Amino acid sequence: MTADARVVRWTAVGVGIALGVLIPAFLSNFLRSLASDAAIAGLIVLSLVVLTGLVGQISFCQYSFAAIGAFTVGSLVAGHHWEFWLALLVGVCFAAAVGVLVAIPALRLSGLFLAILTIGVALFFDRFLLAPGTWDSFSGGTSSWRPGRPSFFGIGLRGEYAFYLFVFGILLVACLLVWNLRTGKTGRVLRAVRESEVAASTVGLNLTAWKLTAFGISAALAGLAGGLSAVRVGSASAGSYDFLHSVIIAAIATVVGVGAITSAPVGGMFLLFVPEIMRAWTPFSTQWFPFVTGILLIFQLVYAPDGAVVDSERRIMRRLHPPAPPPTADDTATPERVLARTST
Amino acid sequence: MTGLLDLYDVSIRFGGVQALLDVSLHVRTGEIVGLIGPNGAGKTTLFNCITGVLRPDTGRITYDGRDLAGVKTHRRARLGIARTFQNLQLFGRMTVLENVMVPIDAFSPRTPVGDAFRLPTARFEERKAEERARALLYFLDLLDVAELQAADLAVGMQRRLELARALASNPDLLLLDEPAAGLDARETAELADVLFRIREQFGVTMLLVDHDMALVMRTCDHIYVLDFGRIISEGPPEHVRDDPQVIQAYLGEVA
């Protein structure tokens, strides 16, 4: 990447972060709580950036993983008076473990059948596991858990703006970590597995381990989102994590594109603010939102297959970064010398 | 007699088809061994047995004296077996450089945690992997296209990229599945040179499958001829070329 393009990218990121911090300062508490929800939804979109964007696998059960985080936090904090942070950590690990568990049958399945499996998982959670009477000490039964908000190094997070800054910060850190994963070995290896499984295994990659890792990371991110949303709302109830939520977030992730980290905040904002915009400025109520998402999804897949964010990002980068001239060999270390040094 | 790679009476059948029958084959360290035979003779099946994609019904495969039964594909790569694919299995929507970095990654001790937090070891390994990958690309004359998508290359370059990627895992044994397929005469001649240079530079032992008789005759020290899943002839190139059975089974078909 040229220096210019790098400057533009980091400036854009900086402006984005500044706007993300400043704008909610001037919003009503209602919109601030919505912004928190958007950041939390952004984490779920990020979980799909890992799973769909890197491994090429669609999932319709991300909110089931989120539910694990939410109910772990709910039951431990409200039911057993645990410290929030510890409960959150347990929730994230639990979600990751379940993600790995779901991935085990998935290892043998190609994309389509894995998609069916994830729907099965979502409904199993939704209709059975979290239904009252099945596992009440986890799901809270007919009454929902009411975990209180934590404090962050002594700073109370009761205020909506403080809480927003807290989840926004977590989203940023998560985005940074996923960015590092994507640009490092992990991202390269996962994309290789997506491109050709047989080649990936013949060059020495353990497909099983890598697929399980990807599912684990993705489920952990979703679980983190769930744990945060439990304290954002102040309660955990099964209805907020049902199959339809998972389908809608998968649709939104596809519309904005799973090839870019930027999709996470954009997707989160889409989920929370488009319905508000619809209510405020169009004759349609928020309940038409899934309809709009569905239509966008269909049109986008037929006409802009990589997703809106990825498409526009690529367009901007192409303008800033015309095809590079062929790189020349590094003349400080001659290739023969490097080979001799590294091949033994 | 034990070489680097030894197959003893390997057989496999798919439904009614006997794909391989009692195939015994020996590759000694430092050799380039050729495997020829008409289409459908079982050459790719044999490769798949060696890399562990398929499991033979009977028979034994040993590598460096070690029995490979039950060793998974990715483990075999770690033992030093690398291969190229007849039907080009590149990581298409990744750059040429990334294609060559993946096998290096596979052997590096980096974990996702190290990647996520950009630990110093991860950064060091990344630089090392890129340096080595670029050197390999230079060696195979692909450095100019390092940043292009693998899928966008011409076939000749894709074949070379497969070679570069196979070499990146630092193998002792390289299995080449029709590396000359889709290449013109000039490119095929260049390929022979590349194979010699690879042996010289990396000390790699090779098992080469190809249709191109000229290439096989020119490069190989020892040749096996496979027909309908059976080895019908073996020996040095001159011997195989003059074997009437081979002429009938293989060369006869071409004429």
Add this chain to the structure above:
Amino acid sequence: MVLAGVSLLPGFTVIGIVLGGIYALAAIGLVLIYRVSGVLNFAHGAVAMFSTFVAYQVSVKSGLPGWLGLIAAIAVGIGIGFIIERFTMRPLTGRPALTKVVVTIGWLLVLQTLAGRIWGQNAYHSPVRLVSKSGFRLIGTSVVVGYDQLTTVIVAVVLALATAAVLRFTTLGASMRAVADDPESARLWGISVNRVTAASWMVGSAMAAIAGVLITPLINFDTFSLTLVVIDAFTAALIGRLTSLPYAVVGAGLLGLAQTYPRAFFNTSGVSEAVTFGLLLIALAVLFRPGARKLRMA
């Protein structure tokens, strides 16, 4: 409690078979579409749901006879099937199967929301009745079979047989099998692949519509529950490895019974869903082993 449960079993067998018949219809449509066009239609349940609500509008809200409602539902099902194929599947020819699947997810959202806005979300709706609610006692037992239940089973069996006959004995059926086996050679033989694909979507969606209308007396009939019938259809179809219609029908029967019997013993909600999930897992794990035998469509 266990004894009480056992005494319920004969009656539950009837319900299970009826449910199985409906799932079979839904699964047949799903398999037909998948085999011919290569698309796994996640909106299959949503198509069934939307068509069924049209029948509800015609026969329950407007008071017209049930069979008119059924015809309206079939017509709407065919129409939706046509629109999905013609305008959102055909332009995607040659694109990955997963892309097409995600498009059907888009349709699921569209149809689901539209129906919810028109007929109200998650509310109880009185079922569409094709025949009277009365029934008869099965000779020699105490089991009462409703005429509606009998009709459902008969319709399911007749339609399953009719589909098999159409596939085996008609030109359209032969073309469908040809396209399912190998679209490229089918094209070389002069078969219009586009037309056959469209036909499969229309026929498959009509089956979904019929299944939807028939199931209304049996479930808590709302927009969401009907959309989710797709997962039952998937499970049945997967038992037929998504290719074989006879096995899918058997799978549907199995699923219907497996969902119904536990209800004789447990009161917990969601047991049927748990059973479905279990069967789905088993079907996926066992039937998609590498090297599993290939099945034919009919």
